[in-house]
Amino acid sequence: xxxxxxxxxxxxxxxxxxxxxxxxxxxxxxxxxxxxxxxxxxxxxxxxxxxxxxxxxxxxxxxxxxxxxxxxxxxxxxxxxxxxxxxxxxxxxxxxxxxxxxxxxxxxxxxxxxxxxxxxxxxxxxxxxxxxxxxxxxxxxxxxxxxxxxxxxxxxxxxxxxxxxxxxxxxxxxxxxxxxxxxxxxxxxxxxxxxxxxxxxxxxxxxxxxxxxxxxxxxxxxxxxxxxxxxxxxxxxxxxxxxxxxxxxxxxxxxxxxxxxxxxxxxxxxxxxxxxxxxxxxxxxxxxxxxxxxxxxxxxxxxxxxxxxxxxxxxxxxxxxxxxxxxxxxxxxxxxxxxxxxxxxxxxxxxxxxxxxxxxxxxxxxxxxxxxxxxxxxxxxxxxxxxxxxxxxxxxxxxxxxxxxxxxxxxxxxxxxxxxxxxxxxxxxxxxxxxxxxxxxxxxxxxxxxxxxxxxxxxxxxxxxxxxxxxxxxxxxxxxxxxxxxxxxxxxxxxxxxxxxxxxxxxxxxxxxxxxxxxxxxxxxxxxxxxxxxxxxxxxxxxxxxxxxxxxxxxxxxxxxxxxxxxxxxxxx
Numbered sequence: 001x002x003x004x005x006x007x008x009x010x011x012x013x014x015x016x017x018x019x020x021x022x023x024x025x026x027x028x029x030x031x032x033x034x035x036x037x038x039x040x041x042x043x044x045x046x047x048x049x050x051x052x053x054x055x056x057x058x059x060x061x062x063x064x065x066x067x068x069x070x071x072x073x074x075x076x077x078x079x080x081x082x083x084x085x086x087x088x089x090x091x092x093x094x095x096x097x098x099x100x101x102x103x104x105x106x107x108x109x110x111x112x113x114x115x116x117x118x119x120x121x122x123x124x125x126x127x128x129x130x131x132x133x134x135x136x137x138x139x140x141x142x143x144x145x146x147x148x149x150x151x152x153x154x155x156x157x158x159x160x161x162x163x164x165x166x167x168x169x170x171x172x173x174x175x176x177x178x179x180x181x182x183x184x185x186x187x188x189x190x191x192x193x194x195x196x197x198x199x200x201x202x203x204x205x206x207x208x209x210x211x212x213x214x215x216x217x218x219x220x221x222x223x224x225x226x227x228x229x230x231x232x233x234x235x236x237x238x239x240x241x242x243x244x245x246x247x248x249x250x251x252x253x254x255x256x257x258x259x260x261x262x263x264x265x266x267x268x269x270x271x272x273x274x275x276x277x278x279x280x281x282x283x284x285x286x287x288x289x290x291x292x293x294x295x296x297x298x299x300x301x302x303x304x305x306x307x308x309x310x311x312x313x314x315x316x317x318x319x320x321x322x323x324x325x326x327x328x329x330x331x332x333x334x335x336x337x338x339x340x341x342x343x344x345x346x347x348x349x350x351x352x353x354x355x356x357x358x359x360x361x362x363x364x365x366x367x368x369x370x371x372x373x374x375x376x377x378x379x380x381x382x383x384x385x386x387x388x389x390x391x392x393x394x395x396x397x398x399x400x401x402x403x404x405x406x407x408x409x410x411x412x413x414x415x416x417x418x419x420x421x422x423x424x425x426x427x428x429x430x431x432x433x434x435x436x437x438x439x440x441x442x443x444x445x446x447x448x449x450x451x452x453x454x455x456x457x458x459x460x461x462x463x464x465x466x467x468x469x470x471x472x473x474x475x476x477x478x479x480x481x482x483x484x485x486x487x488x489x490x491x492x493x494x495x496x497x498x499x500x501x502x503x504x505x506x507x508x509x510x511x512x513x514x515x516x517x518x519x520x521x522x523x524x525x526x527x528x529x530x531x532x533x534x535x536x537x538x539x540x541x542x543x544x545x546x547x548x549x550x551x552x553x554x555x556x557x558x559x560x561x562x563x564x565x566x567x568x569x570x571x572x573x
Contacts, residue, residue: 004030006095010083013102016109020047020074023083025097027067030090032341035539036069039084047193048072051201052322070201072193078106092547094540138257139182141250147260151248154181154217157224157266159239162351165272168234169289169320170383171200171352172271176224176242178264181217183248189263190243191225197237200228200322200348228351230320234275241265276381280388284328288380290319290352294327296376296393305368305403311337311361311396315378318354322346326359327378331519334371334400338362338546339520362546371398478506480568488561496557497548500564504541507571537567 004027011022027033038050049071075081081104087096141150155178162173176192208223224242231237242265249259292315299310315324322344331337338361346355365371373396382389483503490496501520508523509515517523520542528535544560 008097035089043081044073179219186246192240202226231273282379285379292317313359316356501545511571
C-alpha cells in the first residue's frame with residue numbers, strides 16, 4: 001500500500017446558482033482513521049451529508065483503500081465561493097486537505113430540465129424506456145385522448161419504504177423507482193434530498209432494471225435511488241420527491257407522429273418517527289439500535305509484566321452498527337489502559353447494516369499475579385420487540401508473569417516492588433529537595449550551637465537520602481518544571497512517551513482537581529466542558545504518546561515537547 005493521503009474533490013468548479021455540487025473528503029490508503037472534523041461551510045447550505053463510504057480494491061496485486069465523507073452542497077450566494085478544508089487523524093497523525101474554489105454563476109441553469117444536478121446519483125436514461133422486445137411500435141394517441149394523461153396512465157414514479165413508523169435511530173429502507181409501459185426518453189432532473197437523518201447510500205453505479213406486472217399491465221422498472229435512512233429526531237419525517245422528465249412519441253391520425261414531454265414525480269410520503277421510550281432505559285445505553293452480541297477477550301491471556309497486550313471488544317449484529325460506541329469497562333487497578341482504536345467489518349449493502357465493530361484497547365500490567373477483568377455490559381434498544389436489552393460478556397482471566405530481563409533493563413518503570421512509576425522517575429527533584437532540607441537543618445543547628453555551646457549537640461538518627469520506593473515527605477506539590485527538564489533528557493523513546501503521558505495526565509488532574517481520576521477519557525471530557533481548545537490539544541498529545549509507546553513510528557519529539565510545555569503551562573496556570 002502507498003502512503004496515506006487526505007484530499008478534497010468537488011464535482012464541478014463552475015455551477016449555476018440553482019445547482020448543487022458534491023464535496024468528497026477522502027482518506028486514501030489510511031488506517032486507524034478517527035476525529036474527522038467537518039468544516040464550517042460558509043456560503044453553502046448542506047443539503048445532505050456526510051454520507052460515509054468505505055471501499056477496498058486490489059489492482060495488479062496492489063491494494064488500495066478509500067474512506068470518504070461526502071456532502072451535497074447548494075450555494076447560498078453567487079460569485080467565488082470556497083469549499084473549505086477539513087482535518088482528520090490518520091494513524092495518529094493529523095492531516096488536512098486543501099480547499100477548492102468554486103465559481104457560482106448568477107443565473108439559473110438553462111438546461112435544468114435536461115441535465116441532472118447530482119452527478120454521482122444521477123439516473124440518465126437515453127433511448128427506449130419501454131418494454132424492449134416486441135414494443136417497437138409507437139403508442140397511438142386517440143382523437144380525444146390527452147397526451148399528458150396517456151403518459152400518466154403508462155408511466156409513474158413510486159417511492160416505497162420498509163416501514164411507515166420507526167424509532168429514532170432505527171434504519172429505514174427507502175427506494176425510488178420509475179415504472180414505464182411505453183417507449184420514451186427520460187431524464188432524472190431532481191434526486192431526493194434528506195434532512196433530519198443520516199444517509200447510507202445503496203444506489204448501485206450501474207443502471208438496474210426489472211419487470212413488474214401491475215393490474216395486468218407489464219412495466220419496465222428502473223431504480224432511481226435506494227438509501228437507508230437513520231432518523232435523528234422524533235416527529236413526522238417527510239420524504240423528498242424524485243423528479244423525472246420524460247418524452248414520449250405518439251402515432252397520431254394521418255400517420256403523423258408527435259412527441260410530448262411531461263415531468264413525473266412520486267406522491268408525498270412521510271414516516272412517523274417515535275422517540276425512544278424512557279421506561280426501562282439502562283444507564284449504560286448510548287443509542288445503539290438493533291440486535292447485537294458481544295465478545296470480549298485478551299489477545300494474550302498470559303503475558304510478562306510490562307509487556308503490551310490488547311483487549312478486544314467485539315460487537316456483532318445488525319442495526320446502526322456504524323455508530324456504536326465502546327461500552328464502559330471496569331478496569332482493575334493493576335491494569336493501565338490506553339485509548340482504544342476500532343476495526344470495522346460492516347456490510348452497508350445489507351439492510352439493516354450488518355457486521356461487526358471491534359474496539360482494540362492497549363493495556364499494560366506492571367505487577368505479577370492473576371487479574372480478572374469483570375464482564376462488560378452492553379445495552380441496546382431492540383426495535384422489533386420495542387424493549388431495551390442488556391447483554392454481558394464473559395470475564396477475562398489474565399496471568400501476569402515475571403517481567404523479562406530485557407524489559408527490566410529497557411524500561412525502569414517495570415519493577416517488582418509496589419510503588420508507582422511517577423514516584424520512581426521524579427526521585428531527582430526529591431533528592432534535590434532533601435539536600436536543601438539537610439542544609440537548612442544544618443544551618444539551624446550551627447546557630448543553636450553558637451547560642452548554647454555548653455549544650456550537647458543532638459546527632460540526627462538518620463540523614464540518609466530517600467530511596468525510590470519512599471514518598472518524599474517535603475514534596476507537597478508536583479514540580480512540573482523539574483519534570484519537564486528530566487523528560488527532555490530521556491533518550492529511550494518508549495520511556496519518554498510513557499513519562500510524557502504521565503506528566504500531562506498529572507497536569508489535567510491538578511487543573512480539574514481530580515487527583516484520583518487516572519482515566520484520560522474522563523479527564524478529557526471534563527476538560528472539554530471548560531476549555532474545548534485545550535482539551536483538543538491534550539487529546540492530540542495523548543494520541544502521540546500512545547503512538548510512541550505502542551508503535552515504531554518515528555515522531556518529532558522536539559516539536560511535541562514544545563506543545564507539551566505550552567499545554568502544561570495553561571493547565572497549571
